Amino acid sequence: MVSTIQNTDVKQKDADLAVVVAVTTRAVFESADDDGGDVYGVGVAFPLLQALHKVNERLLEESPAESLLFDVILITTDDEQQQQCSRITGSTRHYGLEVSRFCFSSQEDFTESLLKNNVQLFLTTDRNEALRASQNGVLSALLDQQLASCPSEQLRVMISGDAVLRPDTDPVPAGQKGAQSFSTQLGQMRQKFGIFNSPLSIVLVTLHGGRESCGDALRTLRSRGVSVDEAHCLAGAPRGPILSVLRSHFLLCDVVSCLEE
Template structure:
């Protein structure tokens, strides 16, 4: 991982085209080249709002978000519509990549992606296991949501030390689950350090970037440890939630995050219902 003091942007984020545009509602009889807005549209707008504020403060700012759009196994017609739709909506997309399904990881690695976002949970899980920072794109379909980028980090993953993670086997966690936690924590740190650096460009009030911690099943001590770790990584947390086993959905419905970094919890059967 690059030293945060020496890192110069952009902070590369990869997004899948079927999250940015709603292909399910596209009629084959429609002649328009513009695709309907999808679940990631408010995310893109929020990212652009952060970039605009950063440039307003410093015209030579180098630590900016850059979004690349990736698409797998789509027709030439859809490819053209994707490009035209990006232009139509005025979206700031750095690059387009069209790839075969098995080329996902290579595409992310070759572009030095700092965060891969997707609503396809298996893709997020696969990326994490290969060391690529990845998180769930939380469903944000409401256009009226203010252009403020909200990121939620999992306190359950961050709050456990290396030794504590190993001890989870005593509580019924498999070796695969524990390794997922470890991989997720390493990946999460790389992105969190950069987000912390970016968040530090703004004051406490009226920031276009909001960082949160959500501890769903860990204790208060785990939540406190997560907050301490994030401070050590240089992240000032705006909001913290310690649920101690309570369902996540009520909090998520209020906070409405764009990025939900749960470290692979969504693929663990014994925990998956807590964040639905």
């Protein structure tokens, strides 16, 4: 069973134009060491939600009528957390998080809630959840513990150049379409800010191939209206060191194999 609760404390976004991002509650709030209090502690995804809010805030400063905004949903699949509905909503209010809706579902049917809410990006710390959502056509990204050290004043999105260059097939997989659509929307958002002091930074990382592959990925993204702030070509080198320095909030990739690495 899937249930959705609207957050009346937040002005609802335009359903047709907003970019819907769903984040699991367990990634946003830390409930492992539950002390029984009224408010959960903050989880690894807390800086991510703050960064998403900062982008929205700056977009509305540029144009109060702006409709291309991030619309954040918290999705709960843990039975124990579902019994703490009021604590989840209260914690969101306590920290001033801009969350439009709260979705509660079982592990078996959480993908139904993603599709029902037209989620364009699903973020979770659970690899199996990310894979299942991706296999059902929902663009997904896996969050890790390094996210806790990411900036909260700027959203940093990493795009896989290898995925960008993956040849189109007929028909194009839903996940690949989702990645292209999402990156295009990011590009539209990024164009609304100047070169400096932008609340949104797009980083391209090409794991394999040389400078030619990186250049091809850049040209492909530009053809979609996406200009990147940084581009890194690893040419087969280990990605761990550079990723820890770049401190991106998530890796945007359009294929299940990215989640299986």
